[in-house]
């Protein structure tokens with residue numbers, strides 16, 4: 618079997634910017650309610666993978682550029698995840714890749730608000746960063762400007778340690794930047810306020826349109842379906858890129874000394 622060092626080298630060679638390993642027996646994992654063996658019976662390790670966003674695009678104030686960059690990074694993350702699963706398989710290990718964003722379970726209590734694995738929790742345990750005031754993973758090199766993935770495997774790999782210090786300095790800029798004041802004084806996130814704003818062109822938007830159309834007369838229906846708002850929902854649905862806000866990420870000063878972390882952090 619591969620060593621952790623060999624695995625990291627090979628995963629980085631496929632385009633990952635950050636790679637870390639957490640053990641399934643980590644008490645922190647249990648404390649945060651993660652159950653990787655439900656995804657892979659016999660699971661022993663979790664490989665956390667980070668791919669940097671283009672900070673220039675995220676901070677551009679142009680949602681189309683930020684959304685496009687996000688989708689490009691998700692594509693890279695999906696590719697790296699598949700390659701990592703195949704690499705582990707070649708060394709005799711079973712592995713599954715947890716979706717970086719969709720699909721998520723839309724049923725039951727969670728209604729799409731909980732992943733099969735929380736990538737931030739795994740990344741924090743694997744030493745990629747700390748959880749910041751904006752509730753995002755803040756990495757020392759890229760700040761929050763990373764997208765995360767996790768591979769669950771039955772390979773026994775030596776685990777990394779969480780960072781000794783959280784890179785978040787509690788400056789509060791993310792709280793002030795949130796347009797719907799979803800980051801509360803006590804540090805909690807108002808999920809409903811955040812989701813209804815950020816996903817206004819996603820499922821909440823589709824539901825709002827369906828509600829308006831039900832029982833409406835023909836003239837009203839025409840007004841609804843021939844409007845840019847409806848077309849934007851169509852575009853978001855077909856492209857899979859529906860995030861309507863990046864403010865709590867863009868406001869973070871960590872890593873801001875490098876206007877474009879893609880340029881000078883990568884080897």
Ligand code: B12
Nearest residue numbers: 717730731732735736748751752753754764765812860862
């Ligand atoms: C559902 C979801 C949402 C929902 C709910 C938000 C949320 N906070 O969970 C909505 C739609 C609102 C949302 C919004 C956003 N999201 Co989102 N989302 C997810 C998704 C699919 C699941 C998250 C989940 O399971 N949440 C469940 C709740 C209970 O967990 P939680 O709030 O994270 O809290 C836990 C941890 O913080 C942990 N924790 C807290 N402190 C500590 C300390 C330590 C030491 C440890 C170990 C753990 C720990 O314990 C908490 C309880 O379990 C993940 C992908 C994934 N599978 O992880 C992406 C994900 C979290 N989203 C992401 C992003 C970037 C965003 C947005 C910026 C949108 C955008 N423009 O891209 C906003 C930011 C909102 C915010 N400030 O949190 C990224 C985060 C990357 C990063 N750097 O952290 C993820 C990981 C996607 C990815 N693959 O990269 N999201």
